[in-house]
Amino acid sequence: MAKLKLASYWASACGGCDTAILDTHDKILDIAAAADIVFWPIAVDFKYSDVEAMDDGHIDVTLFHGAVRNTENEHLAHLLRKKSKVLVAFGTCAHIGGIPGLGNLYNREQIFRRVYHDTPSTQNSAGTEPQTRHQVPEGELTLPEFFDTVHTLDQMVDVDYYVPGCPPTPKQIWNVVQAIVSGQLPPKGSIVGASEKTQCEECPREKKELKIKGFKRIATAKPDPDTCFLEQGFICLGPVTRGGCDTRCQLSGVACRGCYGQPNGVMDQGAKAISAIASLVDSSDEAEVDRIISEIPDPLRTFNRFGIPASMLRRKMV
Amino acid sequence: MTFEPKIVGILCNWCSYTGADLAGTARIKYSPNVRVMRVMCSGRVDPTFVLKAFAAGADGVLVAGCHIGDCHYIDGNHKTVRRMALLKRMLADYGIEPGRFRLEWVSASEGDRWAEVVDAITEDVRKLGPLKIGKSRKRPSEAPAA
Numbered sequence: 001m002a003k004l005k006l007a008s009y010w011a012s013a014c015g016g017c018d019t020a021i022l023d024t025h026d027k028i029l030d031i032a033a034a035a036d037i038v039f040w041p042i043a044v045d046f047k048y049s050d051v052e053a054m055d056d057g058h059i060d061v062t063l064f065h066g067a068v069r070n071t072e073n074e075h076l077a078h079l080l081r082k083k084s085k086v087l088v089a090f091g092t093c094a095h096i097g098g099i100p101g102l103g104n105l106y107n108r109e110q111i112f113r114r115v116y117h118d119t120p121s122t123q124n125s126a127g128t129e130p131q132t133r134h135q136v137p138e139g140e141l142t143l144p145e146f147f148d149t150v151h152t153l154d155q156m157v158d159v160d161y162y163v164p165g166c167p168p169t170p171k172q173i174w175n176v177v178q179a180i181v182s183g184q185l186p187p188k189g190s191i192v193g194a195s196e197k198t199q200c201e202e203c204p205r206e207k208k209e210l211k212i213k214g215f216k217r218i219a220t221a222k223p224d225p226d227t228c229f230l231e232q233g234f235i236c237l238g239p240v241t242r243g244g245c246d247t248r249c250q251l252s253g254v255a256c257r258g259c260y261g262q263p264n265g266v267m268d269q270g271a272k273a274i275s276a277i278a279s280l281v282d283s284s285d286e287a288e289v290d291r292i293i294s295e296i297p298d299p300l301r302t303f304n305r306f307g308i309p310a311s312m313l314r315r316k317m318v
Numbered sequence: 319m320t321f322e323p324k325i326v327g328i329l330c331n332w333c334s335y336t337g338a339d340l341a342g343t344a345r346i347k348y349s350p351n352v353r354v355m356r357v358m359c360s361g362r363v364d365p366t367f368v369l370k371a372f373a374a375g376a377d378g379v380l381v382a383g384c385h386i387g388d389c390h391y392i393d394g395n396h397k398t399v400r401r402m403a404l405l406k407r408m409l410a411d412y413g414i415e416p417g418r419f420r421l422e423w424v425s426a427s428e429g430d431r432w433a434e435v436v437d438a439i440t441e442d443v444r445k446l447g448p449l450k451i452g453k454s455r456k457r458p459s460e461a462p463a464a
């Protein structure tokens with residue numbers, strides 16, 4: 001059998017997904033034995049022009065990480081779609097937007113003003129901002145154009161599979177690789193490398209009766225290691241987040257922040273989190289409810305930290 | 319021409335829907351801008367419903383249920399109080415003005431109050447104008463939103 005042709009690309013991402021692939025440790029050798037890497041910017045020196053020169057459908061599987069935030073990301077999304085038989089949205093950013101998706105609470109103008117003018121460490125008396133084209137004596141220089149809105153991969157191109165996680169756990173990556181190599185892939189559009197159920201199904205922390213009289217933060221209070229975070233008043237997105245990561249955060253003493261995205265049947269992770277967590281508040285007095293709720297800082301970023309581009313409203317109205 | 323807002327009303331079966339019905343049978347005149355959706359209890363109103371209404375083009379959303387203490391299911395509307403309080407904060411984070419969303423208690427005998435509530439939210443939303451959600455959702459290949 002011919003070796004599998006595998007590509008991995010990062011768009012608007014931090015590189016953590018690439019690191020997670022390397023975190024499969026010695027199994028990376030098995031991956032290399034089963035597949036030829038034809039494009040992997042972080043590790044292998046192929047250029048965009050090499051990909052452009054390939055026949056359509058030349059690549060068997062592309063693991064695409066990162067959200068789509070500028071014209072370079074957009075170009076590569078379309079290019080890799082054309083050149084790949086199977087395109088996988090790999091990791092939270094490609095799946096639901098991820099941390100770069102928080103940029104959807106601003107527009108380009110606001111982000112540029114903050115980054116190139118307002119931050120205390122910026123010295124930019126000339127008011128320089130990145131331009132997409134610039135003439136120098138040697139010729140024309142170009143830069144990708146920055147979008148107002150961060151997009152998930154499937155808002156740009158047709159996606160075959162999704163592997164959630166920020167980053168996906170090495171164990172799940174290995175499961176996905178095995179599924180690809182064996183050809184035993186589920187129906188198109190499936191989420192692979194994750195569970196159908198929520199985090200709470202897998203979480204070993206003890207749950208009794210959930211009633212909250214006030215909210216705590218991990219920075220100012222110490223959670224008990226064996227009891228459910230929510231029961232102790234720490235915000236945990238376990239009830240509205242897909243399982244499959246072996247609750248590694250909860251086992252490390254940190255509440256779930258929701259990176260695996262919403263489980264099946266949920267349309268909007270943030271809205272569902274409001275529903276789940278607000279109903280735990282142990283009060284029916286409107287003033288007291290308001291006081292307790294006000295202890296939650298920044299509800300949108302807390303409850304939809306990873307998924308604003310994939311949420312129903314997709315971005316802030318600015 | 320004045321702007322006629324589209325408002326989605328989500329009403330509990332036992333109090334507010336009956337109250338709206340009473341406003342009709344009593345032939346009270348009020349704004350025709352609210353499209354009513356009936357649920358068995360305001361406690362059934364998932365914040366998803368409200369976000370979906372806005373995403374689908376509603377300019378305002380009105381959730382109405384029994385007064386606290388009068389819930390047909392004893393404490394269903396207590397859960398509404400908690401959820402909508404948190405939802406209001408999230409809507410603000412999304413940049414949706416507070417006037418576009420209301421939680422009101424309307425009993426089965428308060429047809430006149432129903433009419434007042436509808437007139438009030440209609441006026442508020444009319445002043446705010448259409449929700450700009452479509453404008454912000456432009457594809458990147460188009461010109462960026464202003």
